[in-house]
Amino acid sequence: MPSLPAAVPDLLDRLEAFHGLQQPSWPVDPYEFLIWWHCGYPASDASCARGWEALRRTVGVDPERILAAPLAKMTEALKGSGMFPEVRAAYLKEIAQRVLSEFGGDLRAALATMGNNARKALKTFHSIADPGADRILLFARIAPVAAVPSNCTQVLGRIRNGADSDTYTASYRDAQKAIEAEVPRQFHARARAYLLLKEHGQTLCKRTHPKCGECPVREACAWFAQSR
Numbered sequence: 453m454p455s456l457p458a459a460v461p462d463l464l465d466r467l468e469a470f471h472g473l474q475q476p477s478w479p480v481d482p483y484e485f486l487i488w489w490h491c492g493y494p495a496s497d498a499s500c501a502r503g504w505e506a507l508r509r510t511v512g513v514d515p516e517r518i519l520a521a522p523l524a525k526m527t528e529a530l531k532g533s534g535m536f537p538e539v540r541a542a543y544l545k546e547i548a549q550r551v552l553s554e555f556g557g558d559l560r561a562a563l564a565t566m567g568n569n570a571r572k573a574l575k576t577f578h579s580i581a582d583p584g585a586d587r588i589l590l591f592a593r594i595a596p597v598a599a600v601p602s603n604c605t606q607v608l609g610r611i612r613n614g615a616d617s618d619t620y621t622a623s624y625r626d627a628q629k630a631i632e633a634e635v636p637r638q639f640h641a642r643a644r645a646y647l648l649l650k651e652h653g654q655t656l657c658k659r660t661h662p663k664c665g666e667c668p669v670r671e672a673c674a675w676f677a678q679s680r
């Protein structure tokens with residue numbers, strides 16, 4: 453018989469035993485993350501990594517180098533990593549300019565002094581909403597917030613409630629509440645939860661057609677119990 457609902461720490465232990473230790477595959481420095489995030493479109497680990505590597509190789513990623521580079525060269529560097537390379541190149545220049553002029557050239561240091569306003573400041577950058585701000589604050593070790601991978605908010609809802617929430621906002625908020633309540637407010641613990649939920653949501657518990665037959669937590673999953 454399934455033992456429902458499983459506690460989040462127990463689920464994370466089972467996910468780690470199956471998926472292994474996880475490490476972020478993106479730059480954890482806030483400025484570099486913003487650059488990386490715009491290096492691919494649609495943004496994914498693969499597209500952003502591809503664009504980031506091309507940019508690093510041909511232009512560089514420091515603010516000064518990005519501002520000095522011709523827009524056409526930036527666009528060329530981003531062509532192989534998705535749509536709208538010229539638009540993304542312009543966003544990169546805007547980020548570089550703002551970090552130099554508004555944040556003294558060190559975005560992380562500036563955010564670390566802002567307290568609760570750090571989230572607000574991050575959300576003034578293009579395409580950064582609460583999930584992105586949470587991710588940056590957590591992995592830059594500015595605040596141990598309960599960040600949830602934006603493309604995997606469905607995982608905890610399915611396991612514990614047998615369904616995802618009605619809206620994306622509710623899905624994100626409910627997953628965040630579960631982490632806040634059960635995962636210690638520590639950088640390592642919250643980052644581990646984020647990375648394991650991301651890996652699980654991308655490989656098995658996908659938004660459409662979850663691979664329940666291969667899932668290491670199916671016996672503790674309300675969604676799976678309902679489907680039998």
Ligand code: SF4
Nearest residue numbers: 657664667670673676
């Ligand atoms: S059993 Fe299915 S729905 Fe439940 S966590 Fe695993 S993959 Fe997701």
